[in-house]
Amino acid sequence: MSIAAPFLVFLLIGGFAAYHRLRLATWTALTAAGLLACWLLGASGGATLVAALLTALIAVPLLLPQIRLNTITRPLLDFYTKILPPLSETERVALEAGTVGFEGELFSGRPDWDALLRQPPATLSADEQAFLDGPVEELCRMVDDWHITHERADLPPEMWEYLKKNRFFGMIVPKEYGGLGFSALGNHKVIQKLASISSTVSSTVGVPNSLGPAELLMHYGTQEQKDHYLPRLADGREVPCFALTGPWAGSDATSIPDFGIVCEGEWNGAKVVGVRLTFDKRYITLAPVATLIGLAFRMYDPDGLLGDTRDIGISLALLPRDTPGLEIGRRAMPLNNPFQNGPLHGRDVFIPLSQLIGGEAYAGKGWQMLVECLSIGRSITLPSTASGGAKMGAVVTGAYARIRKQFGLSIGRFEGVQEALARIAGRAYAVSALSEASAAAVARGELPAVPSTISKYHCTEMGREVARDIMDVIGGKGIILGPRNFAGRNWQASPIAITVEGANIMTRSLMIFGQGAILCHPWVLKEMKATTIPDPEERLVEFDRNLFGHIGFAISNAVRSFWFGLTSSRFGKAPGDAYTRRFYRKLNRYSAALALCADTSMLMLGGKLKFKESLSGRLGDVLSHLYLCSAMLKRYQDQGSPEADQPLLAWAFHDSVHRIEIALSGALRNFPVRPVGWLLWLLVFPLGRRAQAPSDRLGRRAASLLMVPNEARDRLAEGVFTTPGPNNPGGRINSYLEAVVAAEPVERKFMKALKASDIEALTFAEQLAAGVAQGWITEDERQQLEDLREMTVDAISVDDFDPAELPSAGFERRHGTREDLATA
Known part of the structure; x- marks a missing residue:
């Protein structure tokens, strides 16, 4: 035992220092003191000497800068520079376009939960609340979804006029330009409420307040463009659309074949320098009724009229509907959800440079503009739509399950139905929390590149799952379409949100982890930027600082992941009350595991990681559910930690944690370098997978909340249109x-x-x-x-x-x- 004691002290102090992320000098001092104590207490002198030599072998070269820089860092910098995959211009712009919020903490392996919980609760302004209680409520009363979706296949004229008169299309336009000047949270609440009664109406309102001319003009437009167009967009004189998607490149702006050639032409009777456009677009929402078209195209200057650059790059322009050569095609019918949608075509369409969004100064910067604004659009419209449908569906289906009887019992008493109701309740709670969290991030002034993709993907996927379970519970009531059906159109519409703003398959397998691994990681982007510093010595020093910070970070996460796995996350500092503290501890464990697996994947696979889409998708699932759980815990605290909501929070949390472990298990079992996968498994799951799906008992408690009047149910229904009326069958059932x-x-x-x-x-x-x-x-x-x-x-x-x-x-x-x- 005296021989083993020094090595045990060496390992325990090393583990303690790594867990708490102590500095190398502190670890060295603690280890030296521990080994000295071992020797004084009678441990083997030889063993103590060997342990001391190991300590010196590690500490001396690392603590002496000149030795470290020349013998370790310099060769590693040369190697790193060679293996670093080159970033394309489009990838660089995508990485630099967004900001990093709390999702960065989740990549740290030791999240600062106080930073999350200190964020003030998201609240509406008095004007926003009045708009929800007044014009939005009145608009919902006007909605006859059967008339819209079946009989007319469009909004009735009086509704179009009401939307324009009350400036629904100008919610995000600042008040100085005649808009409502709403925050992202206000925008979210409006879309959520409209989606609870009609996804056609919510889509019609959501698109002008998402990616489109108004958003782009507010950020990049010239003053002249803002002064002219924003007031007209705010009051509905202009109905906008944005044309990005085409038949040959989908929504990938970097590959679009649509082009514009810089040349001279005639505009309003004068000869000016402009762009002659040829384009073919499809799936453009509001195109059939749009009067102002935003267009993405690739701009070329073969004659050098603007300078030496021939391929200027992706650019964005505004085309009035009456522009000669612009052809607006016939309408498309998106799955019996007849929001206005259709193709746009143009050949030799001439516009002056003044019609470029932002003018000539922003020619070629369209990709950057799109990436920044897409993150905002993904954060609001689609998550809010999913939230409105899920929350309304949850409370109405719960009431229906209580009312509808079979064999003399409410169908909600049958365990099979309760399983579906529990999923509906838990996922509606999760969607509501996630959609509000992403809207709140935008309201704080963030450009949430990673959270927006998380929110878009998981809200729409959970929305689809909720719609499916609702159809299973209500049976024939759901499949027979007509004015009494409250669920059929939502079921038909659920795949629409899955496909737009980047198909969900691509979002999960390429974007969430692909952006998050670099943008949210505390060291990777810094290391990459260090290699671009022109001065060699400055580059070496900066790379050295970030490299060894990264190494210490990786060792710490390996230790933390192993410790949390051994102890099932029962120990460790965590916020929350007696009920939620265990939840935070679990998230600490999976945060460390994610950071460890991400670091190992990037180290072992390098640039090949971007092609390992299954691995990327699974690690993205881990990050997503960490963010989702954080949003739910934040919501729970902001609402005063109500005890009545605990079954909903617990069901949704355990469901997410179970999915985290499934994702980690899949990633490690299929890790491309098998021995590394085995080692990671020992560090992440030293006792095997332990997380279980929500229990039947918990499911029954969550389901029962939907079938009786209670405060948790009322909170879940906040923000959706439950007012009973002749055109709101769901509201009647709920009442x-x-x-x-x-x-x-x-x-x-x-x-x-x-x-x-x-x-x-x-x-x-x-x-x-x-x-x-x-x-x-x-x-x-x-x-x-x-x-x-x-x-x-x-x-x-x-x-x-x-x-x-x-x-x-x-x-x-x-x-x-x-x-x-x-x-x-």
Whole structure:
């Protein structure tokens, strides 16, 4: 034992120093003191000497700058420079376009939770709240989604006029230009509420307030462009669209074949220098009704009219609808969700340089402009749409599951239905927290490149999962379309959000970890930038500082990951109350594991990592769920840590942690360098995978919250349109819940007496009359049961139509009416 003691002290002090990220000099001093104590207490002198030599072998060359710089850092800098994959201009712009918020802490292996919890709760301004309570509420009352999606395939004229009059298209436009000047949070709340009643309406409002002419003009437009266009966009005189996607490059702006040639031409009767455009675009939302088109194209100057550069690069321009040569194609129909969408074409379309967004000064900077604004758009419109649909679907489906009975029981009492309700409840809670977190980041002035992709991907995916489970619970009520159906259109629309603003497959496998590994890592980007410093000595010193910071960071995360795995995260400093502290400790563990796996992947694979999309996707899942859990814990605290919400938080949290372990397991089992994967497994899962999916007991508690009136359910429903009305079947069903719950004891009493009697009444009305006559129920209770029957009928009924109502007007134009066909 005396021989092992010095080496044990060496390892324990090393582990302690790495866990707490102590400086190398501090570790050296502590180790020397520990070894001295071992020797004085009788440990083997030879073993102590060997341990001391090991300590000196590590410490001396690292603590002496000249030795370290010349014998270690310089060769490593030469090697690093050779293996460093070259960054393309587009990759460089993408990395530099965004800012890093709390997601950077999640990559650190030791998140500063206090930094998250100190952020003030996101709140609406008085104007934003008044707009939600007034014009937004009134707009929701106007919505007849069946009329919009089936009968008209468009918003009715009076709704278009209402949107323009109340400046829904100018929510993000500053007040000095006639807009509403709303924050990102205000924008989020409006889109969320509209999406809860109609995704067609929310899309129509969301696009002008997302990536498009207004957003681009606010950031990059010339003063003249702002003065002219922003007031017109704010009050609806101009309806905007933005044309990026084409048939040959999708949304990849760096590969678009659309081009513009710098030349002289005529504009408003004068000969000016401009650009002659040829383009082919499709899937452009609002294109059929747009009066102002934003266009992305590649700009060339073959005659050198603007300078020596021939390929100027991606540029953005504004085209009025009446521009000669601009052709707006016929409408597309996105999965029976008829927001205005269609193609745009142009050949030899001439515009002056003054129509470039930002003028000539921003020619060739379109990729940077798009990347910055796309991060804002992904943070708001699509997550907010998913949140509105998920939250509304959760509370309405919970009420429906209480109202709808099979075998004499509410279907929500069956465990199979409860499993689906638990998923609906937990994911609606998660989507709500994540969408609000990303909106709040933009409201704080951040450009959340990584959180925006996380939010876009996971909100839309969870929204699709919620829509699927809703359809399973409500069955035939969901598949029979008509004015009474509250879920069918959301189910049809769920794949739309999956595909736009970058398809989700690409977002997960390329973007989340691809950007996060460099942008959020505390050392990688600094090391890369150090290699570009012109002065050799300054470059060496800066690289040395970041390299050894990175090495210490990696060792620390290996130790922390192993320790947390051994102890199941039961120890360690963490914020929160007695209920949530364990959650923060778990996230500390997975943060360290992510940092360790990311560092190892970049070290072992280098530039090849960008082609390992399965590995990148799985590590991106880990980062995403860490961010999602952080958002949920922040939301829980901001709402006063309500005990009633704990089942929702716990279900969503355990679901995320389970998915984190599945993602880490998949990454390590399939790691390209197998021995390294085995070693990582020992460090990350020393006791094997331990996280489990949410238990059945927890699922039943989460499901039950949707089926009874309670404060947690009310909080989940905040911000969606639950006002009952003739065009809001979901609102009506939700409004019945309290009365249904109150009537259930009377119903049970009545049904028990009826079964025990010999009364032969067959109709419900006759049975009630007999019940009053026999004294089973009172007259008031009879009325209560009649009301219950009416509410149940409204909740479960579906629509039917005369066959002549179903063919579209287009069918009759092409083929004639049914009567014509019958007599042909």
